[in-house]
Amino acid sequence: MVQSIDYAAIAPALIVALTAIGVLVVDLFLPARRKDLVGWIGIAGMAGALVALFPLAGDERATFCVPGDGLVLPACSYVVDDLTLVFQALVLAGAVVVLLLSLDTVRDSRLPAGEYSFLLLASVSGAVTLAASRDVLTMVVALEVVSLPAFALVALRRFDSRSSEAALKLFLVSVVSTAVMLFGLSLVYGLTGAVHLDRIATALADPGVRGPATALAVALSIAGFAFKVAAVPFHFWAPDTYVGAPVPVAAYLSVVSKAAGFVGLALLLTEGFGPYADVWAPAVAVLAAVTMTVGNLVALRQTHAVRLLAWSSIAQSGYMLVPLGAAGAGGAAISEVLPATVAYVLAYAVMNLGAFAVVTLVGRHRPANHIEDYRALGRTEPLTAFALAFALACLAGLPPGLLGLFAKVVVFQAPVEQGVGWLAVVMAVNVVIGLYYYLAWAAALYGRSPDASAVEARPPSYRISVSDGLAIGITLGAALWLSVLPRMVLEALE
Numbered sequence: 001m002v003q004s005i006d007y008a009a010i011a012p013a014l015i016v017a018l019t020a021i022g023v024l025v026v027d028l029f030l031p032a033r034r035k036d037l038v039g040w041i042g043i044a045g046m047a048g049a050l051v052a053l054f055p056l057a058g059d060e061r062a063t064f065c066v067p068g069d070g071l072v073l074p075a076c077s078y079v080v081d082d083l084t085l086v087f088q089a090l091v092l093a094g095a096v097v098v099l100l101l102s103l104d105t106v107r108d109s110r111l112p113a114g115e116y117s118f119l120l121l122a123s124v125s126g127a128v129t130l131a132a133s134r135d136v137l138t139m140v141v142a143l144e145v146v147s148l149p150a151f152a153l154v155a156l157r158r159f160d161s162r163s164s165e166a167a168l169k170l171f172l173v174s175v176v177s178t179a180v181m182l183f184g185l186s187l188v189y190g191l192t193g194a195v196h197l198d199r200i201a202t203a204l205a206d207p208g209v210r211g212p213a214t215a216l217a218v219a220l221s222i223a224g225f226a227f228k229v230a231a232v233p234f235h236f237w238a239p240d241t242y243v244g245a246p247v248p249v250a251a252y253l254s255v256v257s258k259a260a261g262f263v264g265l266a267l268l269l270t271e272g273f274g275p276y277a278d279v280w281a282p283a284v285a286v287l288a289a290v291t292m293t294v295g296n297l298v299a300l301r302q303t304h305a306v307r308l309l310a311w312s313s314i315a316q317s318g319y320m321l322v323p324l325g326a327a328g329a330g331g332a333a334i335s336e337v338l339p340a341t342v343a344y345v346l347a348y349a350v351m352n353l354g355a356f357a358v359v360t361l362v363g364r365h366r367p368a369n370h371i372e373d374y375r376a377l378g379r380t381e382p383l384t385a386f387a388l389a390f391a392l393a394c395l396a397g398l399p400p401g402l403l404g405l406f407a408k409v410v411v412f413q414a415p416v417e418q419g420v421g422w423l424a425v426v427m428a429v430n431v432v433i434g435l436y437y438y439l440a441w442a443a444a445l446y447g448r449s450p451d452a453s454a455v456e457a458r459p460p461s462y463r464i465s466v467s468d469g470l471a472i473g474i475t476l477g478a479a480l481w482l483s484v485l486p487r488m489v490l491e492a493l494e
Contacts, residue, residue, distance in 0.1 A: 009061040009080045011052040012088055013128040019045025020121035027114025035113040039103045039467075042117040043096055046124065050092045056080050064138075066196075075196035077135045086342060087131035087263045090349055093474075094256040095124045097353050100471040101248040101360045108364060109246060111156050119149040119156075120252065127260035134271065135196040136185045139264055140178075143228065146260050147174050150253060154245040166244025173227060173237040181224020187217030188272075197272035205275040218273055218280050222287075225268065228261030229317045232291040242310040247363050250306055251356035254313045255349045262320060262345050269324060270338055277327045285325030285415075289426045292318025296433040305359050305369045308437060312395065313352065315434060320344050322427055323414035340414045347394070347407035350482060354391035354475035358384055361468050371441055378446040384464070385445045387476045394479055396438035397431060403479055406486035 007014070022045070023038050030037060062076035099120065106113050126145025133139045151174070155167030189195060191214055192203035203209055227234040242250040273280055295315030302308035323340035359369065361384060366373040378385035393401030397408040408431060415423040464472075 004063065004065075006061050006063040008052075008055060009063050009132075010078060012049040012092065013125055013132070015045060015049040015052055016092075016121055016128055017125040019048075020118050020125060023121065024114050024118040027112075027117075036103055036107065038113045038117050039099055039106065042121055043099050045121065046092050046096050046099070049128070050089065050096075053085055053089055053092075056085060073198065073202070075135070075199050077138050077196070078129075078132050079134045080132055083263075083267075083338075083342065084132045086346070087259060088128050090259055090346055091124060091127045091131065091256050094259070094349055094353060095120065095127075095252070097357065097471045097474055098248050098252045098256065100467045100474075101251065101357055102246070103467040104364065104465050105246050105248050105360065109157060111246070116153070116156060119153050123147075123149040123153070123252075124256065127256060130260050131263045133264075133267070134198070136188070136200075136268075136272070137195050139268065140182065140185065143260070143264055144178065146257055147178075147228075150249075150257060153249045153252070154241055156249075157246065160244070162244040163246075164244075166241040169237045170241045173234070177224050177227030177234060180220050184217050184220025184222075184224060187213060188221065191217060197267065200272040201274050204273065210276075214276070215279055218276055219283065221268060221273075222265070222280060222284070225261055225265040226287065229258055229265060229320070230314050231287055231317050231321065232294045232314065235291070235294075235314050235317075238314060239307050239310040242313075243304065243306050247306060247356065247360040247369075250310070251353060251360065254309065254356065255353050258313070258317070259345055259349055262341070266324065266338060266341060269327070281325055281327045284321055284327075285420060285423050288318045288321035288325045289423060290318075291315070291321065292427065292430045296430050296437075299437050300433070302437070303371050305363070305371055305374070305441075308371065308441070309352070309355060309359065312434070312437075315430065316348050316352070316395070318430070319408065319411055319427065320348065322411050322423060325423055326415040326418040326420045337414045337418065340410045344407045344411050347403050347482065347486075350475060350478045351391050351394040351401075351404055354387060354472070354479055355395065357468070357472045357475050358388040358391070361464065361472070371444060374441065375444045375447055384472065387472050389442045389445055390476060390479060392438045392442045394483070396435050398435070398439075400483065401479070402483040403486055406483075 019042060023042050026041060027035070027038050061080040062078065064078045065074060065076035068074040099117070102116065102120070105111070106116050123146050126142045130139060130142035130146065133142050151167050151171045154170055155163055157163040188200060191209055192200050194200045194203055204214070223234065230238040242253065245253070269280060292315045295311050295318060299308055299311035299315060302311055320341055323337040327337050362373060362377070363369040390401060393399070394404035397404040399405065412424055412427055415421070415427070
């Protein structure tokens with residue numbers, strides 16, 4: 001069978017993959033003093049992939065399709081629709097910010113520039129493909145393309161024992177979770193005889209397919225994706241991995257890699273397991289409640305900036321799962337709650353990247369990167385401090401961070417409207433808990449040092465490079481823009 005390929009549809013993923021190979025080749029011929037060009041080439045490639053998304057807007061495309069035979073519907077493995085474009089734009093824009101933050105980190109830490117950019121771009125190509133995948137085989141392969149380069153990125157500081165430990169934890173937990181997910185998906189295939197998500201949904205709509213084996217298959221499949229989004233109890237890898245990895249890599253894992261995991265989970269649950277929502281939705285609701293509670297409670301005790309953001313990221317995963325946990329309740333269609341999850345993922349990406357951008361910058365001058373290292377930062381670096389304070393306000397959901405407030409209201413609205421009141425109460429309590437550590441960090445930025453000796457420990461005034469300035473400016477500008485026009489997030493899906 002000859003497959004027809006729509007090259008315009010696969011152009012974003014193809015551009016990123018070719019750029020990844022290109023930077024690895026170019027790196028071989030560049031002198032040491034010109035290695036920064038590798039990063040800029042990677043940024044240009046992802047910018048080109050972003051441009052390639054515009055012709056696809058408003059025009060649904062599909063490729064790698066198999067025809068129907070009268071008994072089954074035709075199905076496609078790669079579909080470009082509004083959901084695909086939104087997540088691909090998020091992944092590519094987030095990766096551009098991460099690469100901007102990485103330029104100085106690669107140079108200062110003496111990391112191999114070619115390998116670093118190649119691994120990052122290779123992982124991004126998997127994330128871009130995952131957003132468009134509509135069969136479980138493509139999803140699994142794309143998810144592993146996201147994960148495998150991430151192991152090497154975390155361990156790229158070869159002479160740092162913390163980096164090696166972090167990579168080992170990430171690798172071991174990832175291997176186990178992938179095995180569990182593959183076992184669950186193989187059961188799904190055995191029960192339905194299909195790998196395409198729409199055909200799986202059609203098979204699961206048959207009451208005769210329902211049973212303990214189907215419930216087990218769905219549960220195992222969800223468990224595999226729960227690792228990718230660092231949901232409790234599959235979260236143990238995240239804090240140590242974030243701290244042991246270079247800070248831009250931690251930002252990538254926290255935002256881009258997590259967004260890829262969420263789009264995969266959302267597609268699997270809504271496109272494939274939609275008819276089974278009455279079974280998986282209560283389990284996801286419990287998962288959301290436990291994840292946000294554990295993440296916020298442990299974050300209260302953190303004094304290290306990256307570790308605090310790691311536990312905060314776990315709590316934020318719980319918020320993202322709330323609308324999916326409300327799916328199917330009260331006879332609601334999944335399409336009614338899916339936009340809330342997507343909107344929160346988009347808002348979280350902007351907020352968290354903004355916080356990581358400043359943490360990356362301060363960490364270069366204060367390697368310990370404790371919260372106390374940020375005390376009185378507003379007196380020496382007012383613009384940098386404002387960017388971090390605004391990102392923290394967004395994460396807390398407080399004005400002037402209206403982006404975060406809007407995202408939390410949209411997510412909170414889902415369980416309220418669908419009658420899952422207990423989940424709404426748990427979320428409200430957790431939002432209040434999160435206020436403490438976000439506001440405590442923001443207050444330290446403008447606090448006074450308690451004594452003269454502490455004044456010397458203040459972060460000094462330093463020059464911000466062009467790449468760091470662009471990264472902070474992009475994230476702060478996006479957060480301010482979406483705080484003024486928050487409806488744009490949902491309108492992108494409507």
